[in-house]
Amino acid sequence: MKRILSFIIIIFLFSFISSVYSEEKKKDYKSEEISPEWTPDADRKSKFGAEEKDELTQKPLPKSTNFFVYGASIGSPGSINFNLGYYYKDIVIRGSGGHWGPHWWGWQADLGVSFWKTPLITHSVSVVLGQFQVDPFAPELGRGGQTSYKTGSDVPGYQHRDPTYEDNIIRSYIAEQNPNLAAVLEYQSRETQKVTLNQRYIGLTYDILMGNFFLQVGGGIGAGDYKNPQLLIQLGYFFDTRSY
Template sequence: MQYCRTLIFLTLLLYSVIPLSAQQTGGTSSKELDQPEWTPEPDRKTRFGKDEPMVVSDGKKQPKITNFLVYGATIGSPGSANLNLGYYYKDIVIRASGMHWRPHWWGGQVDLGYSFWKTPVIAHSISVVAGAFAVDPYAPQVAHGGQNSYPTAIDVPGYQHRNPTFEDTIIRSAVANQNPTLETYLEYKSRDNQKVHLSQRYIGLTYDILLGNFFLQVGAGIGQGNYTNPQLLLQMGYMFDTRSSQ
């Protein structure tokens, strides 16, 4: 009888200890799973988890900021309305512009520039330019370009100045006395109300901006020709480009 009681007591004790041990083991495993992962750093600092680099992309390819061709049309100097062709190579800008309308109305210019700020949308540059142009305005007013007088259409002594000098007046009087018909012809060819052929060769400095497809160039130039004052250099227009997506 005493033996049976002892056996029953041990059996109950065993059944009560086994579930408690299993519960403690499960709790320990759960705590281990809940602990964050950590990785040691070279500077002996502890970092929990691993940081993945964030890559933000809208899926659109950005155009090039350099190494592309531009071409288009502008109004302004040197040829009034111009065709343009240029290339942006790294920080260097090379450009040519101009137009030939008729023998006494044309213009051409070459640019060599440095692009000091550029993005996929805008490019700023400063250029050294050299060019030449010719125009034939009708009866222009004197001194708009710093001139004292304009040449006439003929190269005959006494008729070379649109505003006759004292010497010109003496020569014209002598011609009128000798041959009135010749004097009438020479007076007609040297009259004020006619076209004047003017030309200029120049070098200058400009600031250029390419904003999308809009192009603007503004600066000043000086050189040799019929204009003694510095000349305003201005171009604006639309430029196509070959900025292929990268």
């Protein structure tokens, strides 16, 4: 009995000593400071480099009003035109034209209203006023819509094409008197003629400015050497002063 009691006491003491030793080990382990391999800084930078931000920076759109445009176009009124315009709120003011010789020039002034616009596209209608003049060599009657024009001859009876009623009377008389002279004058007034065609007009157009591309289409009426109505069209490329 004494042996059994002694064995139990020994086991109890061994267990008590083991538990005390384990508690001491745990305390020593907790007291040690464990530092991480890297720590983030206040400005979101780490020892491995700066972190990338996920924020998207969107480029602002250009303003849709209050800006100048300038560029070049082909078409009416001067065949090759220089353009300058200003878009102020819903009002459009624009001028175009070119001067390429004494009898090859044209100009046009536009006053319009924008009825639909975004930062990238603007639709407008304009009232236009303009004039142009050209001097084609030996033009064919009816080409370009002209009904009649003066020839380069100063001889009475050969100054117009189509000839007028008075011109036909004079030409018939000259042909009866001197057929050779009539043939020469006929040749000079038709084959070697240098004419000047002039037109003044007022019209209505539809205009679209899409980015930097410009298109104007419309019609006009006026007085001069061309039939009414006339087709008005411009196609060009414009730079602008819009801020981005």
